[in-house]
Amino acid sequence: xLKYQEVAQQIETKIQTENLPQGxxxxxxxxxxxxxxxxxxxxLQTLKVLESRSVIYQVQGSGIFVRRRKRKGYIxxxxxxxxxxxxxxxxxxxxxINVTIVKATEEVANNLHCTLxxxxxxxxxxxxxxxxxxxxxxxxxxxxxxxxLNESIAEDSIFHYLEKALNIHIGFxxxxxxxxxxxGEISRYLELPEDSPVLLVxxxxxxxxxxxxxxxxxxxxxxxxxxxxxx
Amino acid sequence: xLKYQEVAQQIETKIQTENLPQGxxxxxxxxxxxxxxxxxxxxLQTLKVLESRSVIYQVQGSGIFVRRRKRKGYIxxxxxxxxxxxxxxxxxxxxxINVTIVKATEEVANNLHCTLxxxxxxxxxxxxxxxxxxxxxxxxxxxxxxxxLNESIAEDSIFHYLEKALNIHIGFxxxxxxxxxxxGEISRYLELPEDSPVLLVxxxxxxxxxxxxxxxxxxxxxxxxxxxxxx
Numbered sequence: 001x002l003k004y005q006e007v008a009q010q011i012e013t014k015i016q017t018e019n020l021p022q023g024x025x026x027x028x029x030x031x032x033x034x035x036x037x038x039x040x041x042x043x044l045q046t047l048k049v050l051e052s053r054s055v056i057y058q059v060q061g062s063g064i065f066v067r068r069r070k071r072k073g074y075i076x077x078x079x080x081x082x083x084x085x086x087x088x089x090x091x092x093x094x095x096x097i098n099v100t101i102v103k104a105t106e107e108v109a110n111n112l113h114c115t116l117x118x119x120x121x122x123x124x125x126x127x128x129x130x131x132x133x134x135x136x137x138x139x140x141x142x143x144x145x146x147x148x149l150n151e152s153i154a155e156d157s158i159f160h161y162l163e164k165a166l167n168i169h170i171g172f173x174x175x176x177x178x179x180x181x182x183x184g185e186i187s188r189y190l191e192l193p194e195d196s197p198v199l200l201v202x203x204x205x206x207x208x209x210x211x212x213x214x215x216x217x218x219x220x221x222x223x224x225x226x227x228x229x230x231x
Numbered sequence: 232x233l234k235y236q237e238v239a240q241q242i243e244t245k246i247q248t249e250n251l252p253q254g255x256x257x258x259x260x261x262x263x264x265x266x267x268x269x270x271x272x273x274x275l276q277t278l279k280v281l282e283s284r285s286v287i288y289q290v291q292g293s294g295i296f297v298r299r300r301k302r303k304g305y306i307x308x309x310x311x312x313x314x315x316x317x318x319x320x321x322x323x324x325x326x327x328i329n330v331t332i333v334k335a336t337e338e339v340a341n342n343l344h345c346t347l348x349x350x351x352x353x354x355x356x357x358x359x360x361x362x363x364x365x366x367x368x369x370x371x372x373x374x375x376x377x378x379x380l381n382e383s384i385a386e387d388s389i390f391h392y393l394e395k396a397l398n399i400h401i402g403f404x405x406x407x408x409x410x411x412x413x414x415g416e417i418s419r420y421l422e423l424p425e426d427s428p429v430l431l432v433x434x435x436x437x438x439x440x441x442x443x444x445x446x447x448x449x450x451x452x453x454x455x456x457x458x459x460x461x462x
Contacts, residue, residue, distance in 0.1 A: 023441050052283070057403060059440050067403070067441070074407060077308070078462050172288060172298070175460040176305060179410055179430045179453035197428030197453070199410045209290050210254050210298070222410035222428070229406040229460075231309045 004045035007036045011046065012055050015066055024066040026056065054230035067230075074228035077175070092134065096154045097124035097189070104140070111204050111215040112142045121149045123158065126189050135220045136189040145213035171208035177201050186219045197222040235276035238267045242277065243286050246297055255297040257287065285461035298461075305459035308406070323365065327385045328355035328420070335371070342435050342446040343373045352380045354389065357420050366451045367420040376444035402439035408432050417450045428453040 001009075011026075027035060032043045047064065050056045057067045104118045112120065121141040127134045139158075141149060145168060153161050162168040181195040190198070198219050205214040232240075242257075258266060263274045278295065281287045288298045335349045343351065352372040358365045370389075372380060376399060384392050393399040412426040421429070429450050436445040 054403070057437075057439075057441055062440065065441055069405060071407060077408070077460060172285070173462040174300060175462060176302060177308070177408075177430075177458040177460070178456075179428045179451070181428060197410045197412060199408075199430070206288075208288075209293065210288055210296055220410070225409075227408040229308060229408070231404040231406060 003038055004042045004049060007032075007038060007042065007046045008049040008053075008055075010036070011050060012053070015055065015068070020066045020068075022066055022068050026064040026066065028063065069228060069230070071228070074226045077227050077229045091129065093128045094155055095126045095128065096151050097126065099123050099149055099151045099154050101143075102140075108140045108215055111202075112140060112212050114142055114144070119143050121146060123149065123154050125154060129224070132224045133190055133221050134224055135218045136186055137216060137218050139214060139216040142211075142213045145207065145211060168213065169208040171206045171210065173206065174204045175201060176203075182219070190219065190221050192221065199225065234269055235273045235280060238263075238269060238273065238277045239280040239284075239286075241267070242281060243284070246286065246299070251297045251299075253297055253299050257295040257297065259294065300459060300461070302459070305457045308458050308460045322360065324359045325386055326357045326359065327382050328357065330354050330380055330382045330385050332374075333371075339371045339446055342433075343371065343443050345373055345375070350374050352377060354380065354385050356385060360455070363455045364421055364452050365455055366449045367417055368447060368449050370445060370447040373442075373444045376438065376442060399444065400439040402437045402441065404437065405435045406432060407434075413450070421450065421452050423452065430456065 011032075014020075015024075026032075029040060029043050029047070032046075033040050036043070038046075047056065047058065051058065054067055056064055058064050100122050101119050102122045104112065104114055104116060104120050106116060108114075108120060109116045109118065114120070120143060123137070123139045123141070125137045125139075127137060141158075146162065147166065149158070159170065163170065178200050180198050180200055182190060182192050182198045183194065186198065187194050187196065190196070192198075199222060201216075201218045201220065203214070203216045203218065204212050205216075206212050242263075245251075246255075257263075260271060260274050260278070263277075264271050267274070269277075278287065278289065282289065285298055287295055289295050331353050332350050333353045335343065335345055335347060335351050337347060339345075339351060340347045340349065345351070351374060354368070354370045354372070356368045356370075358368060372389075377393065378397065380389070390401065394401065409431050411429050411431055413421060413423050413429045414425065417429065418425050418427065421427070423429075430453060432447075432449045432451065434445070434447045434449065435443050436447075437443050
């Protein structure tokens with residue numbers, strides 16, 4: 001970890017453990033230089049990171065202030081936002097329905113930049129939080145990148161496996177959100193009556209070289225999920 | 232506009248007008264230095280801006296590549312993302328229902344950091360795109376910041392008025408998303424049957440000094456709206 005990232009993490013942890021409210025004034029740049037024994041340049045980079053993570057905001061001529069979300073129980077929509085502690089707050093449990101190899105449909109081929117009828121892994125899971133169904137996930141993995149997958153891997157974090165075992169570097173993602181009425185299989189897995197509201201979050205994940213490897217359709221239970229985004 | 236912002240805009244416009252597909256390799260840093268006649272440092276700042284706006288991605292040792300959304304007709308969830316051209320693509324028309332002064336409820340006071348029973352402006356509007364109802368907006372403005380508002384102002388962009396006429400500098404925002412069934416007034420304004428799915432986007436806007444001045448509840452028509460987010 002680079003020095004400025006380390007200092008950023010320390011400041012973030014401090015804000016969290018001391019439970020500093022929004023608007024709390026933090027030490028000045030020169031005070032932070034002294035406190036963390038690093039260069040001014042490092043502190044300026046640290047502050048940029050914390051600002052992009054929505055942990056602080058800076059007011060010109062006035063100082064550096066704590067910024068934090070005020071509502072608990074919301075899922076962060078961008079991974080690089082929020083307090084790391086909030087992630088562990090959500091203890092997500094995955095129940096695997098199945099892991100199969102299927103032919104890419106037109107939709108899958110379009111999103112994964114592969115050929116129609118290419119083989120792809122299809123992972124179906126039900127995700128729960130504190131015993132409540134959070135979402136049904138249908139996730140398609142391109143086999144040229146994700147060379148192996150099975151049910152026992154899918155019971156844990158697939159992304160952790162991709163990074164650690166397959167050495168895949170995840171670069172960025174596109175997300176598309178839309179609201180629908182639930183139908184058929186999705187209703188059954190969400191344990192909701194047909195035509196209930198559902199939030200569909202479609203996600204396309206790319207490697208750090210820009211190759212799309214995962215196209216996921218996540219159907220969220222409208223009574224058990226809410227989302228958060230800082231701009 | 233600073234030099235690196237100017238160059239960023241030029242590169243973004245070029246990608247857009249030439250309709251360069253995702254993955255197109257752009258000139259190297261040194262080639263960009265020559266092309267735009269600016270310092271290497273300026274180009275590095277330009278690339279940071281373009282990366283944070285999800286216009287490009289950089290692959291170490293390989294180069295700079297075009298990144299762009301692949302689906303049309305989605306509303307960007309973060310203002311600082313996407314191509315500026317996509318904003319004008321959405322020709323949003325506001326129909327004002329009314330602008331009134333009301334007492335802050337507990338919910339409003341919590342979100343605007345004001346006192347219960349403080350007076351606030353309440354703006355109700357129906358927003359449409361290409362003749363289709365997009366959303367119903369209930370927006371509360373704190374009168375200590377937003378000193379004046381009326382119906383004719385609300386027919387256009389309120390934020391434009393706040394910035395230009397009242398000299399309010401908008402700093403950042405929190406957004407909370409949740410899915411519900413429509414009820415009463417909201418159903419009627421959306422022209423949807425009761426219990427239809429609806430996406431509620433609650434937004435809190437802060438000045439650049441961290442003072443919350445606008446708490447908005449936007450109810451989106453599920454058949455006419457879809458959202459986009461790059462991570």
